[in-house]
Amino acid sequence: xxxxILINEGPYTHQASDSxxxxxxxxxxxxxxxxxxxxxxxxxxxxxxxATPPQDDRNVSARWSKLAAEHGVDLVVCVAxxxxxxxxxxxxxxxxxxxxxxxxxxxxxxxxxxxxxGD
Amino acid sequence: xxxxxxxxxxxxxxxxFMFLNRKAxxxxxxxxxxxxxxxxxxxxxxxxxxxxxxxxxxxLMKGIDSKGIEVKDFSKTYRALEGYDIEKLYVDQKSMxxxxxxxxxxxxDVTVLSVDEMANLMAEQDVVISx
Numbered sequence: 001x002x003x004x005i006l007i008n009e010g011p012y013t014h015q016a017s018d019s020x021x022x023x024x025x026x027x028x029x030x031x032x033x034x035x036x037x038x039x040x041x042x043x044x045x046x047x048x049x050x051a052t053p054p055q056d057d058r059n060v061s062a063r064w065s066k067l068a069a070e071h072g073v074d075l076v077v078c079v080a081x082x083x084x085x086x087x088x089x090x091x092x093x094x095x096x097x098x099x100x101x102x103x104x105x106x107x108x109x110x111x112x113x114x115x116x117x118g119d
Numbered sequence: 120x121x122x123x124x125x126x127x128x129x130x131x132x133x134x135x136f137m138f139l140n141r142k143a144x145x146x147x148x149x150x151x152x153x154x155x156x157x158x159x160x161x162x163x164x165x166x167x168x169x170x171x172x173x174x175x176x177x178x179l180m181k182g183i184d185s186k187g188i189e190v191k192d193f194s195k196t197y198r199a200l201e202g203y204d205i206e207k208l209y210v211d212q213k214s215m216x217x218x219x220x221x222x223x224x225x226x227x228d229v230t231v232l233s234v235d236e237m238a239n240l241m242a243e244q245d246v247v248i249s250x
Contacts, residue, residue, distance in 0.1 A: 105160045
């Protein structure tokens with residue numbers, strides 16, 4: 001099955017991004033595909049490569065980047081939401097790209113399921 | 120948003136998208152940014168429904184004035200939805216009752232649904248996005 005994932009909350013304050021990551025990783029392990037993850041609202045902050053959490057904590061943006069590199073997951077950050085929050089190409093972690101809301105709507109149209117992680 | 124009329128994913132597929140609005144219009148950005156997704160989805164010629172439930176019913180209330188909190192008042196956008204062919208607007212009866220609201224208090228025409236009717240409507244959808 002093809003899963004699209006929508007993440008509406010930023011890292012660390014909310015569990016949404018962690019739950020989405022675990023869901024995506026598990027879905028892929030089980031033989032499903034996650035062609036794209038879309039980051040909206042404060043979720044755009046998950047793409048910030050400048051975040052440096054303590055060594056003994058997970059690095060949210062880095063592990064999304066790793067998943068993208070290993071499994072070809074397209075990590076899309078909403079341009080309008082990103083601009084509001086100062087997320088530009090300069091701070092994007094590897095594997096993330098900035099694009100429009102049309103990329104979210106396409107997931108709903110083309111994939112078998114669209115799963116939202118948010119508040 | 121004139122360029123939105125041109126959008127198409129090329130597949131010709133039309134799915135039923137429901138947007139579930141659960142939050143008050145101000146206090147958080149969900150309602151405002153959620154509306155953006157609704158308009159883009161309509162531009163892709165999809166079958167769009169909007170549901171207002173919990174504090175989301177306040178999004179449609181008459182007389183919203185956000186000047187005092189110095190944020191944009193976007194409540195006029197709900198009136199413009201018709202122009203984007205978004206005409207399926209539903210509110211949850213229980214949420215309205217709990218807040219002492221009636222259809223008279225709202226800025227647009229809506230269909231009021233019971234919990235059971237709402238559940239049936241949700242079950243018919245291909246995609247449900249909740250803000």
